[in-house]
Amino acid sequence: MDGSGVNQRDRRAVLTVGQVNAYIKQLLESDRILSSIYIRGEISNFTNHYRTGHLYFTLKDEDGVIQAVMFRSSAAKLKFLPENGMKVIVHGRVSAFSKSGQYQIYVDSMEPDGIGSLYVAFEQLKRKLAAEGLFDEDRKRPLPGLPLKIGVITSPTGAAVRDIINITKRRFPLAELILYPSLVQGEGAEEQLCAGVSFFDSQPEKSEFAVDLIIIGRGGGSIEDLWAFNSERLARTIADCEIPIISAVGHETDFTICDFAADMRAPTPSAAAELAVPDAAELGRRIGNIVSHMELALTRRIKAGREELSELASSRALTSPKNFVDDKRMALLALTNELESQMKLGLSAKRADFSSLTASLEALNPMSVISRGYAAVFTEDGELVKSVVQLETGDKFLLRTSDGRVRGEVMEIIRDEK
Secondary structure (H helix, E strand, C coil): CCCCCCCHHHHCCCCCHHHHHHHHHHHHHHCHHHHCEEEEEEEEEEEEECCCCEEEEEEECCCCEEEEEECHHHHCCCCCCCCCCCEEEEEEEEEEECCCCEEEEEEEEEEECCCCHHHHHHHHHHHHHHHCCCCCHHHCCCCCCCCCEEEEEECCCCHHHHHHHHHHHHHCCCCEEEEEECCCCCCCHHHHHHHHHHHHHCCCCCCCCCCCEEEEEECCCCCCCCHHHHCHHHHHHHHHCCCCEEEEECCCCCCCHHHHHCCEECCCHHHHHHHHCCCHHHHHHHHHHHHHHHHHHHHHHHHHHHHHHHHHHCCHHHHCHHHHHHHHHHHHHHHHHHHHHHHHHHHHHHHHHHHHHHHHHHHHCHHHHHCCCCCEEEECCCCECCCHHHCCCCCEEEEECCCCEEEEECCCCCCCCC
16 A cells, blocks of 8 residues: 555446446457358247247357347348258358357358258248149149130230241130239239239139130249249248139249149240140141041931831831731640640639648647537637636536537536546
8 A cells, every 4th residue: 555545446447237348348349340241150049939920049160159130121121031051141240249158140142051041932832832742743733724714913015925936826716815914923913913813713614704724924034033933932822822823933844832833834935825626737637537537427327227127117016917917826825825825724723722721730739639429618708628727616617519509407526546
């Protein structure tokens, strides 16, 4: 302690924890490299804070980890949903949170490492909708064989609509095309494409805009150009539509979510027109063949009918009706005789059975026994007396013989000794 009484230790600068953290934050944010930096790493501990829209995750590689946050304003611009294990390149600024003293990168943009973000978004949406059964074959509707009205949803100035018109008119001039003009790329394209599908789907059956089939598509382009056809909303609108839909987006090698959701995918707009309508010339040839086969079958049927009519006309029933009637009369007599013979045989058998049953009943008839010199004794109640125990002295009884009845009274009962 010096002469003034001030402790030498108290003269040194002493900072609070908050001041140190604030100083570190200032150092990090003033660094030119850390203020705008790209970092490559693998996402882990990913949390999508749905209520706020902020994304929290960790970037890691084999040498270390760094905490990261992406606020809603930046996360809303992503074309894909980050996942754990996804390798990405992020851009942002490195800073520290004064409260905890932990430094992290504040991400303002993100892209998959080695693969485009649009492609990742495409694959994610494809897996999601496929898992829901939106692409299942059993829910796809068959195309009509002869569509007389076809709705076309595409750009009115593109090559796609010209190809569809030219091929349809060449193949099947009877088909009427109804164009719903729509943007096919850029802002507003998704809404207009969905509106086109809903427009045709909502038309009453007798409306002038009611169609049998819908073609939706455009010509080729980059994945960015075709992105409106990778819309989840458009896919669900197509899946809910009651009218069969052909998707014709881009070139043969291009695939979109719209292609998987539609009832039929055409590699190009020109191919869509060929799938939509039959070839009138080929249809005419097929109809001609059918008519020829029908004429041949009808000619054969008429010839066979004439031959059958000729045979009937020359039959005895028409040329000699009396002989025909005589033959039928003889057949009727033969049947009558056979019926009488069968009836006599049946009657004889029934008589024999009756005689046998009569003899059996006669053998059991008590009057037959009485007629041979026996008599039967009955009580006054009509009960047959089989034992002396049924009577007592003074009881009235009835004696039945073969030619009459005798009434009497019991004078004495004598029981036989056995």
